[in-house]
Amino acid sequence: MQIAPIFATLVASAAGFYSSSDDWVAIHHVLNTYPLAIDGKNFALLSHVFTQDVVANYNTGVGVLQGLGAVEAGLQESLAPVSTQHAFTTTVIDIHGQTANSTTYYTASHFGHGVYEGAVLYAYGKYFDDLVQMEEVWRIQNRTLIYMGPLIGNQSIFFGPG
Numbered sequence: 001m002q003i004a005p006i007f008a009t010l011v012a013s014a015a016g017f018y019s020s021s022d023d024w025v026a027i028h029h030v031l032n033t034y035p036l037a038i039d040g041k042n043f044a045l046l047s048h049v050f051t052q053d054v055v056a057n058y059n060t061g062v063g064v065l066q067g068l069g070a071v072e073a074g075l076q077e078s079l080a081p082v083s084t085q086h087a088f089t090t091t092v093i094d095i096h097g098q099t100a101n102s103t104t105y106y107t108a109s110h111f112g113h114g115v116y117e118g119a120v121l122y123a124y125g126k127y128f129d130d131l132v133q134m135e136e137v138w139r140i141q142n143r144t145l146i147y148m149g150p151l152i153g154n155q156s157i158f159f160g161p162g
Helices: 001-019 021-039 043-048 070-079
Strands: 051-055 064-066 084-098 099-111 119-135 137-147
Touching: 021 043, 021 084, 021 099, 021 119, 021 137, 043 070, 051 070, 064 070
Parallel strands: 051 137
Antiparallel strands: 051 064, 084 099, 099 119, 119 137
16 A cells, blocks of 8 residues: 555635635644644633634533634633643544634543542543634634533542542
């Protein structure tokens, strides 16, 4: 099996998924800013990820949040008792002019504090995002989180005394 021709075929077929490499890189940067913001607890940085009128459906736990302020506050409150590391893996981006859709797989590790020091809760899932290009920058306008399996570990780290 020759890897180079297979890779070239994949790259050529993927070229139809985005209008330019600049757009793809810009969207990828937006997507990757999200874990840096929440893991670093710099929730104001989410203004570089989401539109002002974002609708983010986090399903269980945080629920549906409408507007950038609600997303910042909801994530800040829900993640306050823990430290986190969000790792993104597979990402597919499909660009249609000034709109785009992406699917991103993630693993989220949540680390307990205080009496829960050493306890961890793992989540596996994917984000479905609808993005818009506004004044030459890309932002997520709609986000839906889908869990791909059960939460693994100690869920008490979010609710008990820390």
